[in-house]
Amino acid sequence: MTDVSVRKIIHIDMDAFYASVEQRDNPALRGKPVAVGGSRERGVVAAASYEARVFGVRSAMPSSTARRKCPDLLFVKPRFDVYKAVSQQIRAIFAEYTPLIEPLSLDEAYLDVTENRPGLASATQIAREIKVKIREATGLTASAGVSYNKFLAKLASDHNKPDGLFVIKPEAGLAFVESLRVGQFHGIGPATAGKMNQLGIATGLDLRHQTEAFLVRHFGKMGHFYHAIAHAIDNRPVRPDRERKSVGSETTFATDLFEWDELTDGLSGPITDLWQDCVRLQTTGRTLTLKIKFADFQQITRSRSFGSPIASEAQLTYLTHELLRTQLPLPKGVRLLGVSLSNLESTDGTVDQREIGRQLVIGF
Structure with a gap:
């Protein structure tokens, strides 16, 4: 049954x-x-x-x-203006089937079609129809994964790329997971996979053999998640109101930067771009993070949190410069600078709206 x-x-x-x-x-x-x-x-x-x-x-x-x-x-x-327009075409197709759409980026999303607008019983049929409609509307191909949770659906969409459609049914979830290398799991990056390998955990089956306490001891609170996905369990809902955690912008330079004036000039673009996006999204943040990537690709980040959210582009500029000043003298040339805000709060349009005009894609 x-x-x-x-x-x-x-x-x-x-x-x-x-x-x-x-x-x-x-x-x-x-x-x-x-x-x-x-x-x-x-x-x-x-x-x-x-x-x-x-x-x-x-x-x-x-x-x-x-x-x-x-x-x-x-x-x-x-x-990016073209990619965004195409993404909106695709999003409209999703909306024909369900309001439960959780976009992850311009080019991927989760859909919960347990209950769907056409009243179709088969999620596989819905995925097939969506792929056809995307091709007809945009001339592009999409890959689809269908399963009973987000973790498995994302794994499934990778399985037969490009233009693939793969289904992991409830009775097949455990077997599918146990055959994968842990490095293939979404949510397990190269460093974590390497640490797991050192602990003798190479596959999903190896991971399933570990106790939850063991995984928490070695991987902290993420151990709970690893234990669950090893058993093909993922209870996260598809959230159409998925909360944005941060906004940021960065730039890579044609030549290495060394001097204070060069560095602050290099930050002006990311700062302005970030603030324009804050205005557009009607948000700002209490935590400022500066990202510095050196010529040898070594990367550092420095953060500072404040009692109240940053209220203007001028304040953002000043605080970013002060955060940069704490890192002087820099040990080597800088190839990239970035700035971001987190611990976000809604501004309801009350932030400083000067110098709005250029479109920005954040976090790309």
Whole structure:
């Protein structure tokens, strides 16, 4: 007998989204290795087409490294306004089926279709229809994962990329998890996977054999989560009102920065971009974080929390400069600076609204 309480969760992930949009809009790029991002020496790959991935090109890779791996790589400047417009088309398709949509980024989202607007019994049918409608509306392909919780649905969407559809039924969840390497689990990064390997935990089955107390002892509160997913359990709801935790902006420089004036000039762009986004989102924060990446890719962050939220761009600038001052003298040249706000609070439009105008995509 079917358990009517089992949820039906779909994870939709667009295939090489930014690069695919560029190939769609420019026929000369189709079938060729494409990287969206800056081609300059200090540039970073934002997204790579599947043709580029064959050569080992990946997002967040320095452009110089990507070009060494794929000498014929074609770089395209990102067009975030276009990506956002396409994302809104896709979101409208999701809304035809359910109001329970939890976007993770412009190109992926969770949908809870346990109860759905067309009244369809099959989540697999819904996922198949969504994929068809996305292709018809945008000319792009999406991969879909269907399961009874978010963890498994996301794993499933990765299983047959690109243009895939994979289903993990309730009776198959445990077996699917136990066969995976822990490094394939969403929520377990390379460092944690390495630590697990040192403890003799290489697969989902190995992880399941550990007690919850053991995992908490070695991994803190995340041990509870690891214990649950090893048993294919994930009770997190799909949250359409998913709360934003932070806003931030950063920039990579063409040459290393050393002097105070260079550094503060380098921060002006991220600070302005961050504040414009605060105005647009009607939010600000009590915790300021400065990110510094050095020429050798070593990275540090420094944070400071305040009794009241930051109230203007001028105050944000002053406090960021003061946080930077505490790190002087810097031991080596700086290739990237970033600034972010967390412990967010709604402002209801009362923040300083000077110098609004440029569109910004935060956290990309």
